[in-house]
Amino acid sequence: MNCKPEEKRKQRHSLTFLEQVKIMKESTxxxxxxxxxxxxxxxxxxxxxxxxxxxxxxMFTCGLAECTQREVVLHDISAxxxxxxxxxxxxxxxxxxxxxxxxxxxxxxxxxxxxxxxxCQKYMMxxxxxxxxxGIYYFANHIGAEDLCDQARKxxxxxxxxxxxxxxxxxxxxxxxxxxxxxxxxxISREESILDLVIRWVKHSRESRSEHLVELLKQVRLVxxxxxxxxxARKRNTIILCNSKCNDMFEEALKTIQLxxxxxxxxxxxxxxxxxxxxxxxxxxxxxSRHGSYADASFCYAPATQKTYxxxxxxxxxxLGCVCTGVVTEKNDIIVAGEAxxxxxxxxxxxxxxxxxxxQQGNRFWHSLCTTQLRELYALGTxxxxxxxxxxxxxxxxxxxxxxCVEKYSMEQGTWRSMAPLPVPLACHMVVxxxxxxxxxxxxxxQMDLPxxxxxxxxxxxxxxxxxxxxxxxxxxMKFSKYRFSTAVVNGEIYVLGGIGCLGYDRGQTRxxxxxxxIYNPDGDFWRDGPPMPxxxxxxxxxxxxxxxxxxxxxxxxxxxxx
Numbered sequence: 195m196n197c198k199p200e201e202k203r204k205q206r207h208s209l210t211f212l213e214q215v216k217i218m219k220e221s222t223x224x225x226x227x228x229x230x231x232x233x234x235x236x237x238x239x240x241x242x243x244x245x246x247x248x249x250x251x252x253m254f255t256c257g258l259a260e261c262t263q264r265e266v267v268l269h270d271i272s273a274x275x276x277x278x279x280x281x282x283x284x285x286x287x288x289x290x291x292x293x294x295x296x297x298x299x300x301x302x303x304x305x306x307x308x309x310x311x312x313x314c315q316k317y318m319m320x321x322x323x324x325x326x327x328x329g330i331y332y333f334a335n336h337i338g339a340e341d342l343c344d345q346a347r348k349x350x351x352x353x354x355x356x357x358x359x360x361x362x363x364x365x366x367x368x369x370x371x372x373x374x375x376x377x378x379x380x381x382i383s384r385e386e387s388i389l390d391l392v393i394r395w396v397k398h399s400r401e402s403r404s405e406h407l408v409e410l411l412k413q414v415r416l417v418x419x420x421x422x423x424x425x426x427a428r429k430r431n432t433i434i435l436c437n438s439k440c441n442d443m444f445e446e447a448l449k450t451i452q453l454x455x456x457x458x459x460x461x462x463x464x465x466x467x468x469x470x471x472x473x474x475x476x477x478x479x480x481x482x483s484r485h486g487s488y489a490d491a492s493f494c495y496a497p498a499t500q501k502t503y504x505x506x507x508x509x510x511x512x513x514l515g516c517v518c519t520g521v522v523t524e525k526n527d528i529i530v531a532g533e534a535x536x537x538x539x540x541x542x543x544x545x546x547x548x549x550x551x552x553x554q555q556g557n558r559f560w561h562s563l564c565t566t567q568l569r570e571l572y573a574l575g576t577x578x579x580x581x582x583x584x585x586x587x588x589x590x591x592x593x594x595x596x597x598x599c600v601e602k603y604s605m606e607q608g609t610w611r612s613m614a615p616l617p618v619p620l621a622c623h624m625v626v627x628x629x630x631x632x633x634x635x636x637x638x639x640x641q642m643d644l645p646x647x648x649x650x651x652x653x654x655x656x657x658x659x660x661x662x663x664x665x666x667x668x669x670x671x672m673k674f675s676k677y678r679f680s681t682a683v684v685n686g687e688i689y690v691l692g693g694i695g696c697l698g699y700d701r702g703q704t705r706x707x708x709x710x711x712x713i714y715n716p717d718g719d720f721w722r723d724g725p726p727m728p729x730x731x732x733x734x735x736x737x738x739x740x741x742x743x744x745x746x747x748x749x750x751x752x753x754x755x756x757x
Contacts, residue, residue: 327353382464529574
């Protein structure tokens with residue numbers, strides 16, 4: 195039985211009813227109650243109010259005097275928020291803005307309209323930035339919205355350097371500021387930001403706040419501030435110069451800094467940096483994980499502390515459908531490349547390589563950086579903060595052709611440009627960066643001089659690319675011709691681990707899963723053998739490495755154990 199016509203009929207019926215009730219309100223027909231807020235009157239219908247608001251339903255059905263009241267005065271609720279909520283009741287359209295969302299949320303909270311409260315919270319989460327997160331945090335804390343409060347607090351702490359420069363933070367109360375600047379979890383790289391905030395906060399309302407200056411300065415880790423900044427801050431601000439206790443604190447801090455180059459005070463979160471291994475989860479191309487959807491998770495691992503930190507996946511929402519490869523630039527930008535999700539692809543006329551960047555500011559997490567012509571089994575490299583899409587396999591008229599084309603994307607200019615092509619077409623190869631030069635290794639290349647039925651041959655060749663000269667140079671070859679191997683740079687040398695391949699130049703000999711480790715020295719242009727791995731290891735079929743290095747040590751993550 196086809197239910198769609200019946201469902202459409204019911205939808206039309208509901209929409210007609212809603213439209214007629216809205217018309218009656220606008221023409222003040224069958225009005226049986228008037229809401230009054232800030233002296234402004236809003237004629238409406240009790241049945242509509244009761245349908246959406248548990249507060250009004252209780253009022254109009256309790257059997258007390260309120261049931262017969264023609265006018266209901268709403269105290270401490272703005273007229274604008276009443277207007278917005280009534281418009282939603284009669285039209286299903288909630289007109290939220292950054293200016294009215296909190297007053298609408300308060301009114302909805304008072305009227306016991308949970309759905310509107312949730313919509314307001316969602317709006318605030320989606321529109322959170324450095325200029326409003328402080329207000330959202332204290333507002334959410336006030337009304338008991340735990341999820342919103344938690345997200346605003348995390349955002350505020352994570353982006354505190356930017357938050358501390360906003361006007362909004364100057365409006366918070368003394369105890370609120372004290373709690374903030376006490377925390378070790380503030381993501382700031384310099385204590386100067388905290389000292390500057392304290393001075394600006396006091397000067398914002400000097401008469402009422404000067405008495406709090408000493409207590410606030412006790413929470414500032416003055417010995418972490420540069421001596422020149424301390425001297426300049428005292429010289430430029432009379433609120434410090436005219437306060438003997440503040441002067442003494444500054445003098446003591448300057449003496450401590452002079453005597454010790456390593457202050458004993460604990461550092462704040464953003465003052466410490468550590469190297470992390472980044473694992474971007476992917477479960478594409480039919481590869482099933484024994485851990486189910488856990489394979490889609492993305493996380494960082496800190497070998498020094500053995501802690502794991504989960505980050506959002508580039509596959510969430512309408513992001514990437516699969517992640518093929520990725521790089522980290524010299525500016526610490528995390529870049530991944532792959533194909534769009536099925537939802538996004540359905541709206542596109544052509545298939546592309548979609549490239550996403552992890553957004554370390556704001557709350558967007560991953561955002562689309564650029565796109566380029568679709569190919570498979572390409573390599574993604576980076577040098578001088580530019581991205582390079584190198585080689586790969588393209589489908590032309592139902593045939594796969596391996597290409598040697600190289601495309602460069604300038605992250606500063608936002609433009610693509612064709613560069614010098616690879617000396618040979620390559621697919622399923624790897625690329626690493628050492629001293630601002632790209633090194634392309636292995637993969638497979640078509641055999642132009644052999645019959646069509648002959649398979650493509652593996653490569654043991656290595657090519658060096660100099661971005662300054664836009665020139666490729668062939669370097670010493672690897673011991674094995676191979677693909678599906680992993681690479682990493684450790685102490686300026688290139689490590690090539692595992693893969694599928696054969697010894698020497700590929701002439702069609704038997705291929706096997708490798709446990710071999712080859713180490714290349716770029717300065718001397720020579721290879722040496724490294725200690726073999728405990729078992730053969732293959733990288734994923736997505737052309738991305740399963741290896742990384744932290745503080746001179748090599749780590750292997752994921753991949754396949756070879757047979």
